[in-house]
Each structure stands twice: as structure tokens, then as C-alpha cells.
Amino acid sequence: MACRQMLAVLAVAMVAMATLLAMARATEYVVGDDMGWGLQVNCTDWARGKVFRVGDSLVFRYNPGNHHVLRVRGPDFQACNKVSEKEPLASGDDAVPLSSPGKRWYVCGKAAHCESGQKLVITVLPSLQAPTASPTPPAPVPGSSGKITVPGYQSLMVLVVAVLTTFMT
Numbered sequence: 012m013a014c015r016q017m018l019a020v021l022a023v024a025m026v027a028m029a030t031l032l033a034m035a036r037a038t039e040y041v042v043g044d045d046m047g048w049g050l051q052v053n054c055t056d057w058a059r060g061k062v063f064r065v066g067d068s069l070v071f072r073y074n075p076g077n078h079h080v081l082r083v084r085g086p087d088f089q090a091c092n093k094v095s096e097k098e099p100l101a102s103g104d105d106a107v108p109l110s111s112p113g114k115r116w117y118v119c120g121k122a123a124h125c126e127s128g129q130k131l132v133i134t135v136l137p138s139l140q141a142p143t144a145s146p147t148p149p150a151p152v153p154g155s156s157g158k159i160t161v162p163g164y165q166s167l168m169v170l171v172v173a174v175l176t177t178f179m180t
């Protein structure tokens with residue numbers, strides 16, 4: 012019995028761990044990949060097919076003397092108006108956390124770089140939450156059937172523990 016109880020605790024711990032792992036799965040997108048942020052990359056093509064979510068981040072890499080990064084509004088993006096209420100990012104290795112869903116527009120404000128296509132628009136989707144709606148499943152009472160119902164992939168973890176239980180009793 013004591014052994015079963017311990018395993019039940021272990022099962023709950025593993026489910027909690029799996030949930031945390033799922034939530035920590037953030038992606039860091041280096042704009043332009045190896046080519047970086049510059050005139051040599053068509054960022055529209057680069058962004059195509061990528062899914063950006065809240066919690067992910069963009070990294071702009073470039074020679075800081077040649078470029079910078081300006082976050083602008085949609086109409087200013089279209090027109091290459093290099094106006095922004097924020098100072099441009101200019102370190103050459105700028106990480107930008109995507110903290111809210113919606114569209115984001117970036118341009119390079121140097122010379123005619125934006126007009127030459129050094130601009131990036133992305134749409135940030137809400138984060139992929141693990142099924143957090145489920146409160147921590149109650150630990151099964153020893154002697155009961157010991158069934159734990161949790162949604163989706165988490166049940167796999169429970170299955171593993173269940174198999175362990177079978178072998179250890």
C-alpha cells in the first residue's frame with residue numbers, strides 16, 4: 012500500500028513536470044537564419060510558413076554599423092516611414108520577446124534599406140498552453156481503483172507509472 016501511495020505521488024509529480032516542459036517550449040527565431048538581418052534576405056520569404064507564438068522571441072543579427080531595427084506601425088511599414096515611438100535596436104544582436112499576440116512590423120531605418128526590402132512583418136499567435144484548465148488531479152485514495160484521468164499526452168505518463176505499479180506489486 013505504501014508503495015502504491017508513493018507511486019501515486021510520483022505520477023502527479025510527473026504530470027506536473029510534463030506540463031511545465033510543454034509550457035517552456037519557446038522558440039527563438041533568428042531573423043534571416045544564418046544570413047541575418049540585412050539586404051541579402053527577403054524577410055517576407057523567411058517568415059513564410061513559420062508560426063510565431065507568445066513566449067517565442069525574434070533575434071536580429073547584423074553588423075551594427077550598417078543596420079538597425081525599428082518597430083513601426085502597419086501603415087508606416089507599408090510606406091517605409093521610419094518613425095517609431097521607440098529608439099531603434101542597434102546592438103547587432105537584438106533579442107525581441109514576443110509578449111503579446113497580433114501583428115508586428117519591423118524595418119531597417121538606415122538609408123533606403125526598407126525600400127529595398129529590409130522589412131519584416133509577422134503575426135504572433137497566442138501561446139500554446141498545455142491543457143492547464145485541468146487542476147492537479149487528486150491523488151487516488153489507496154485501495155480505490157487508482158484510476159487517474161488526465162487529458163491528452165499526460166495520460167501516457169500515467170500509463171508508464173501504472174505499468175511500474177503493476178511490476179512492483
Ligand SMILES: [Cu+2]
Binds near residue numbers: 050078121125
Ligand atoms: Cu539596413
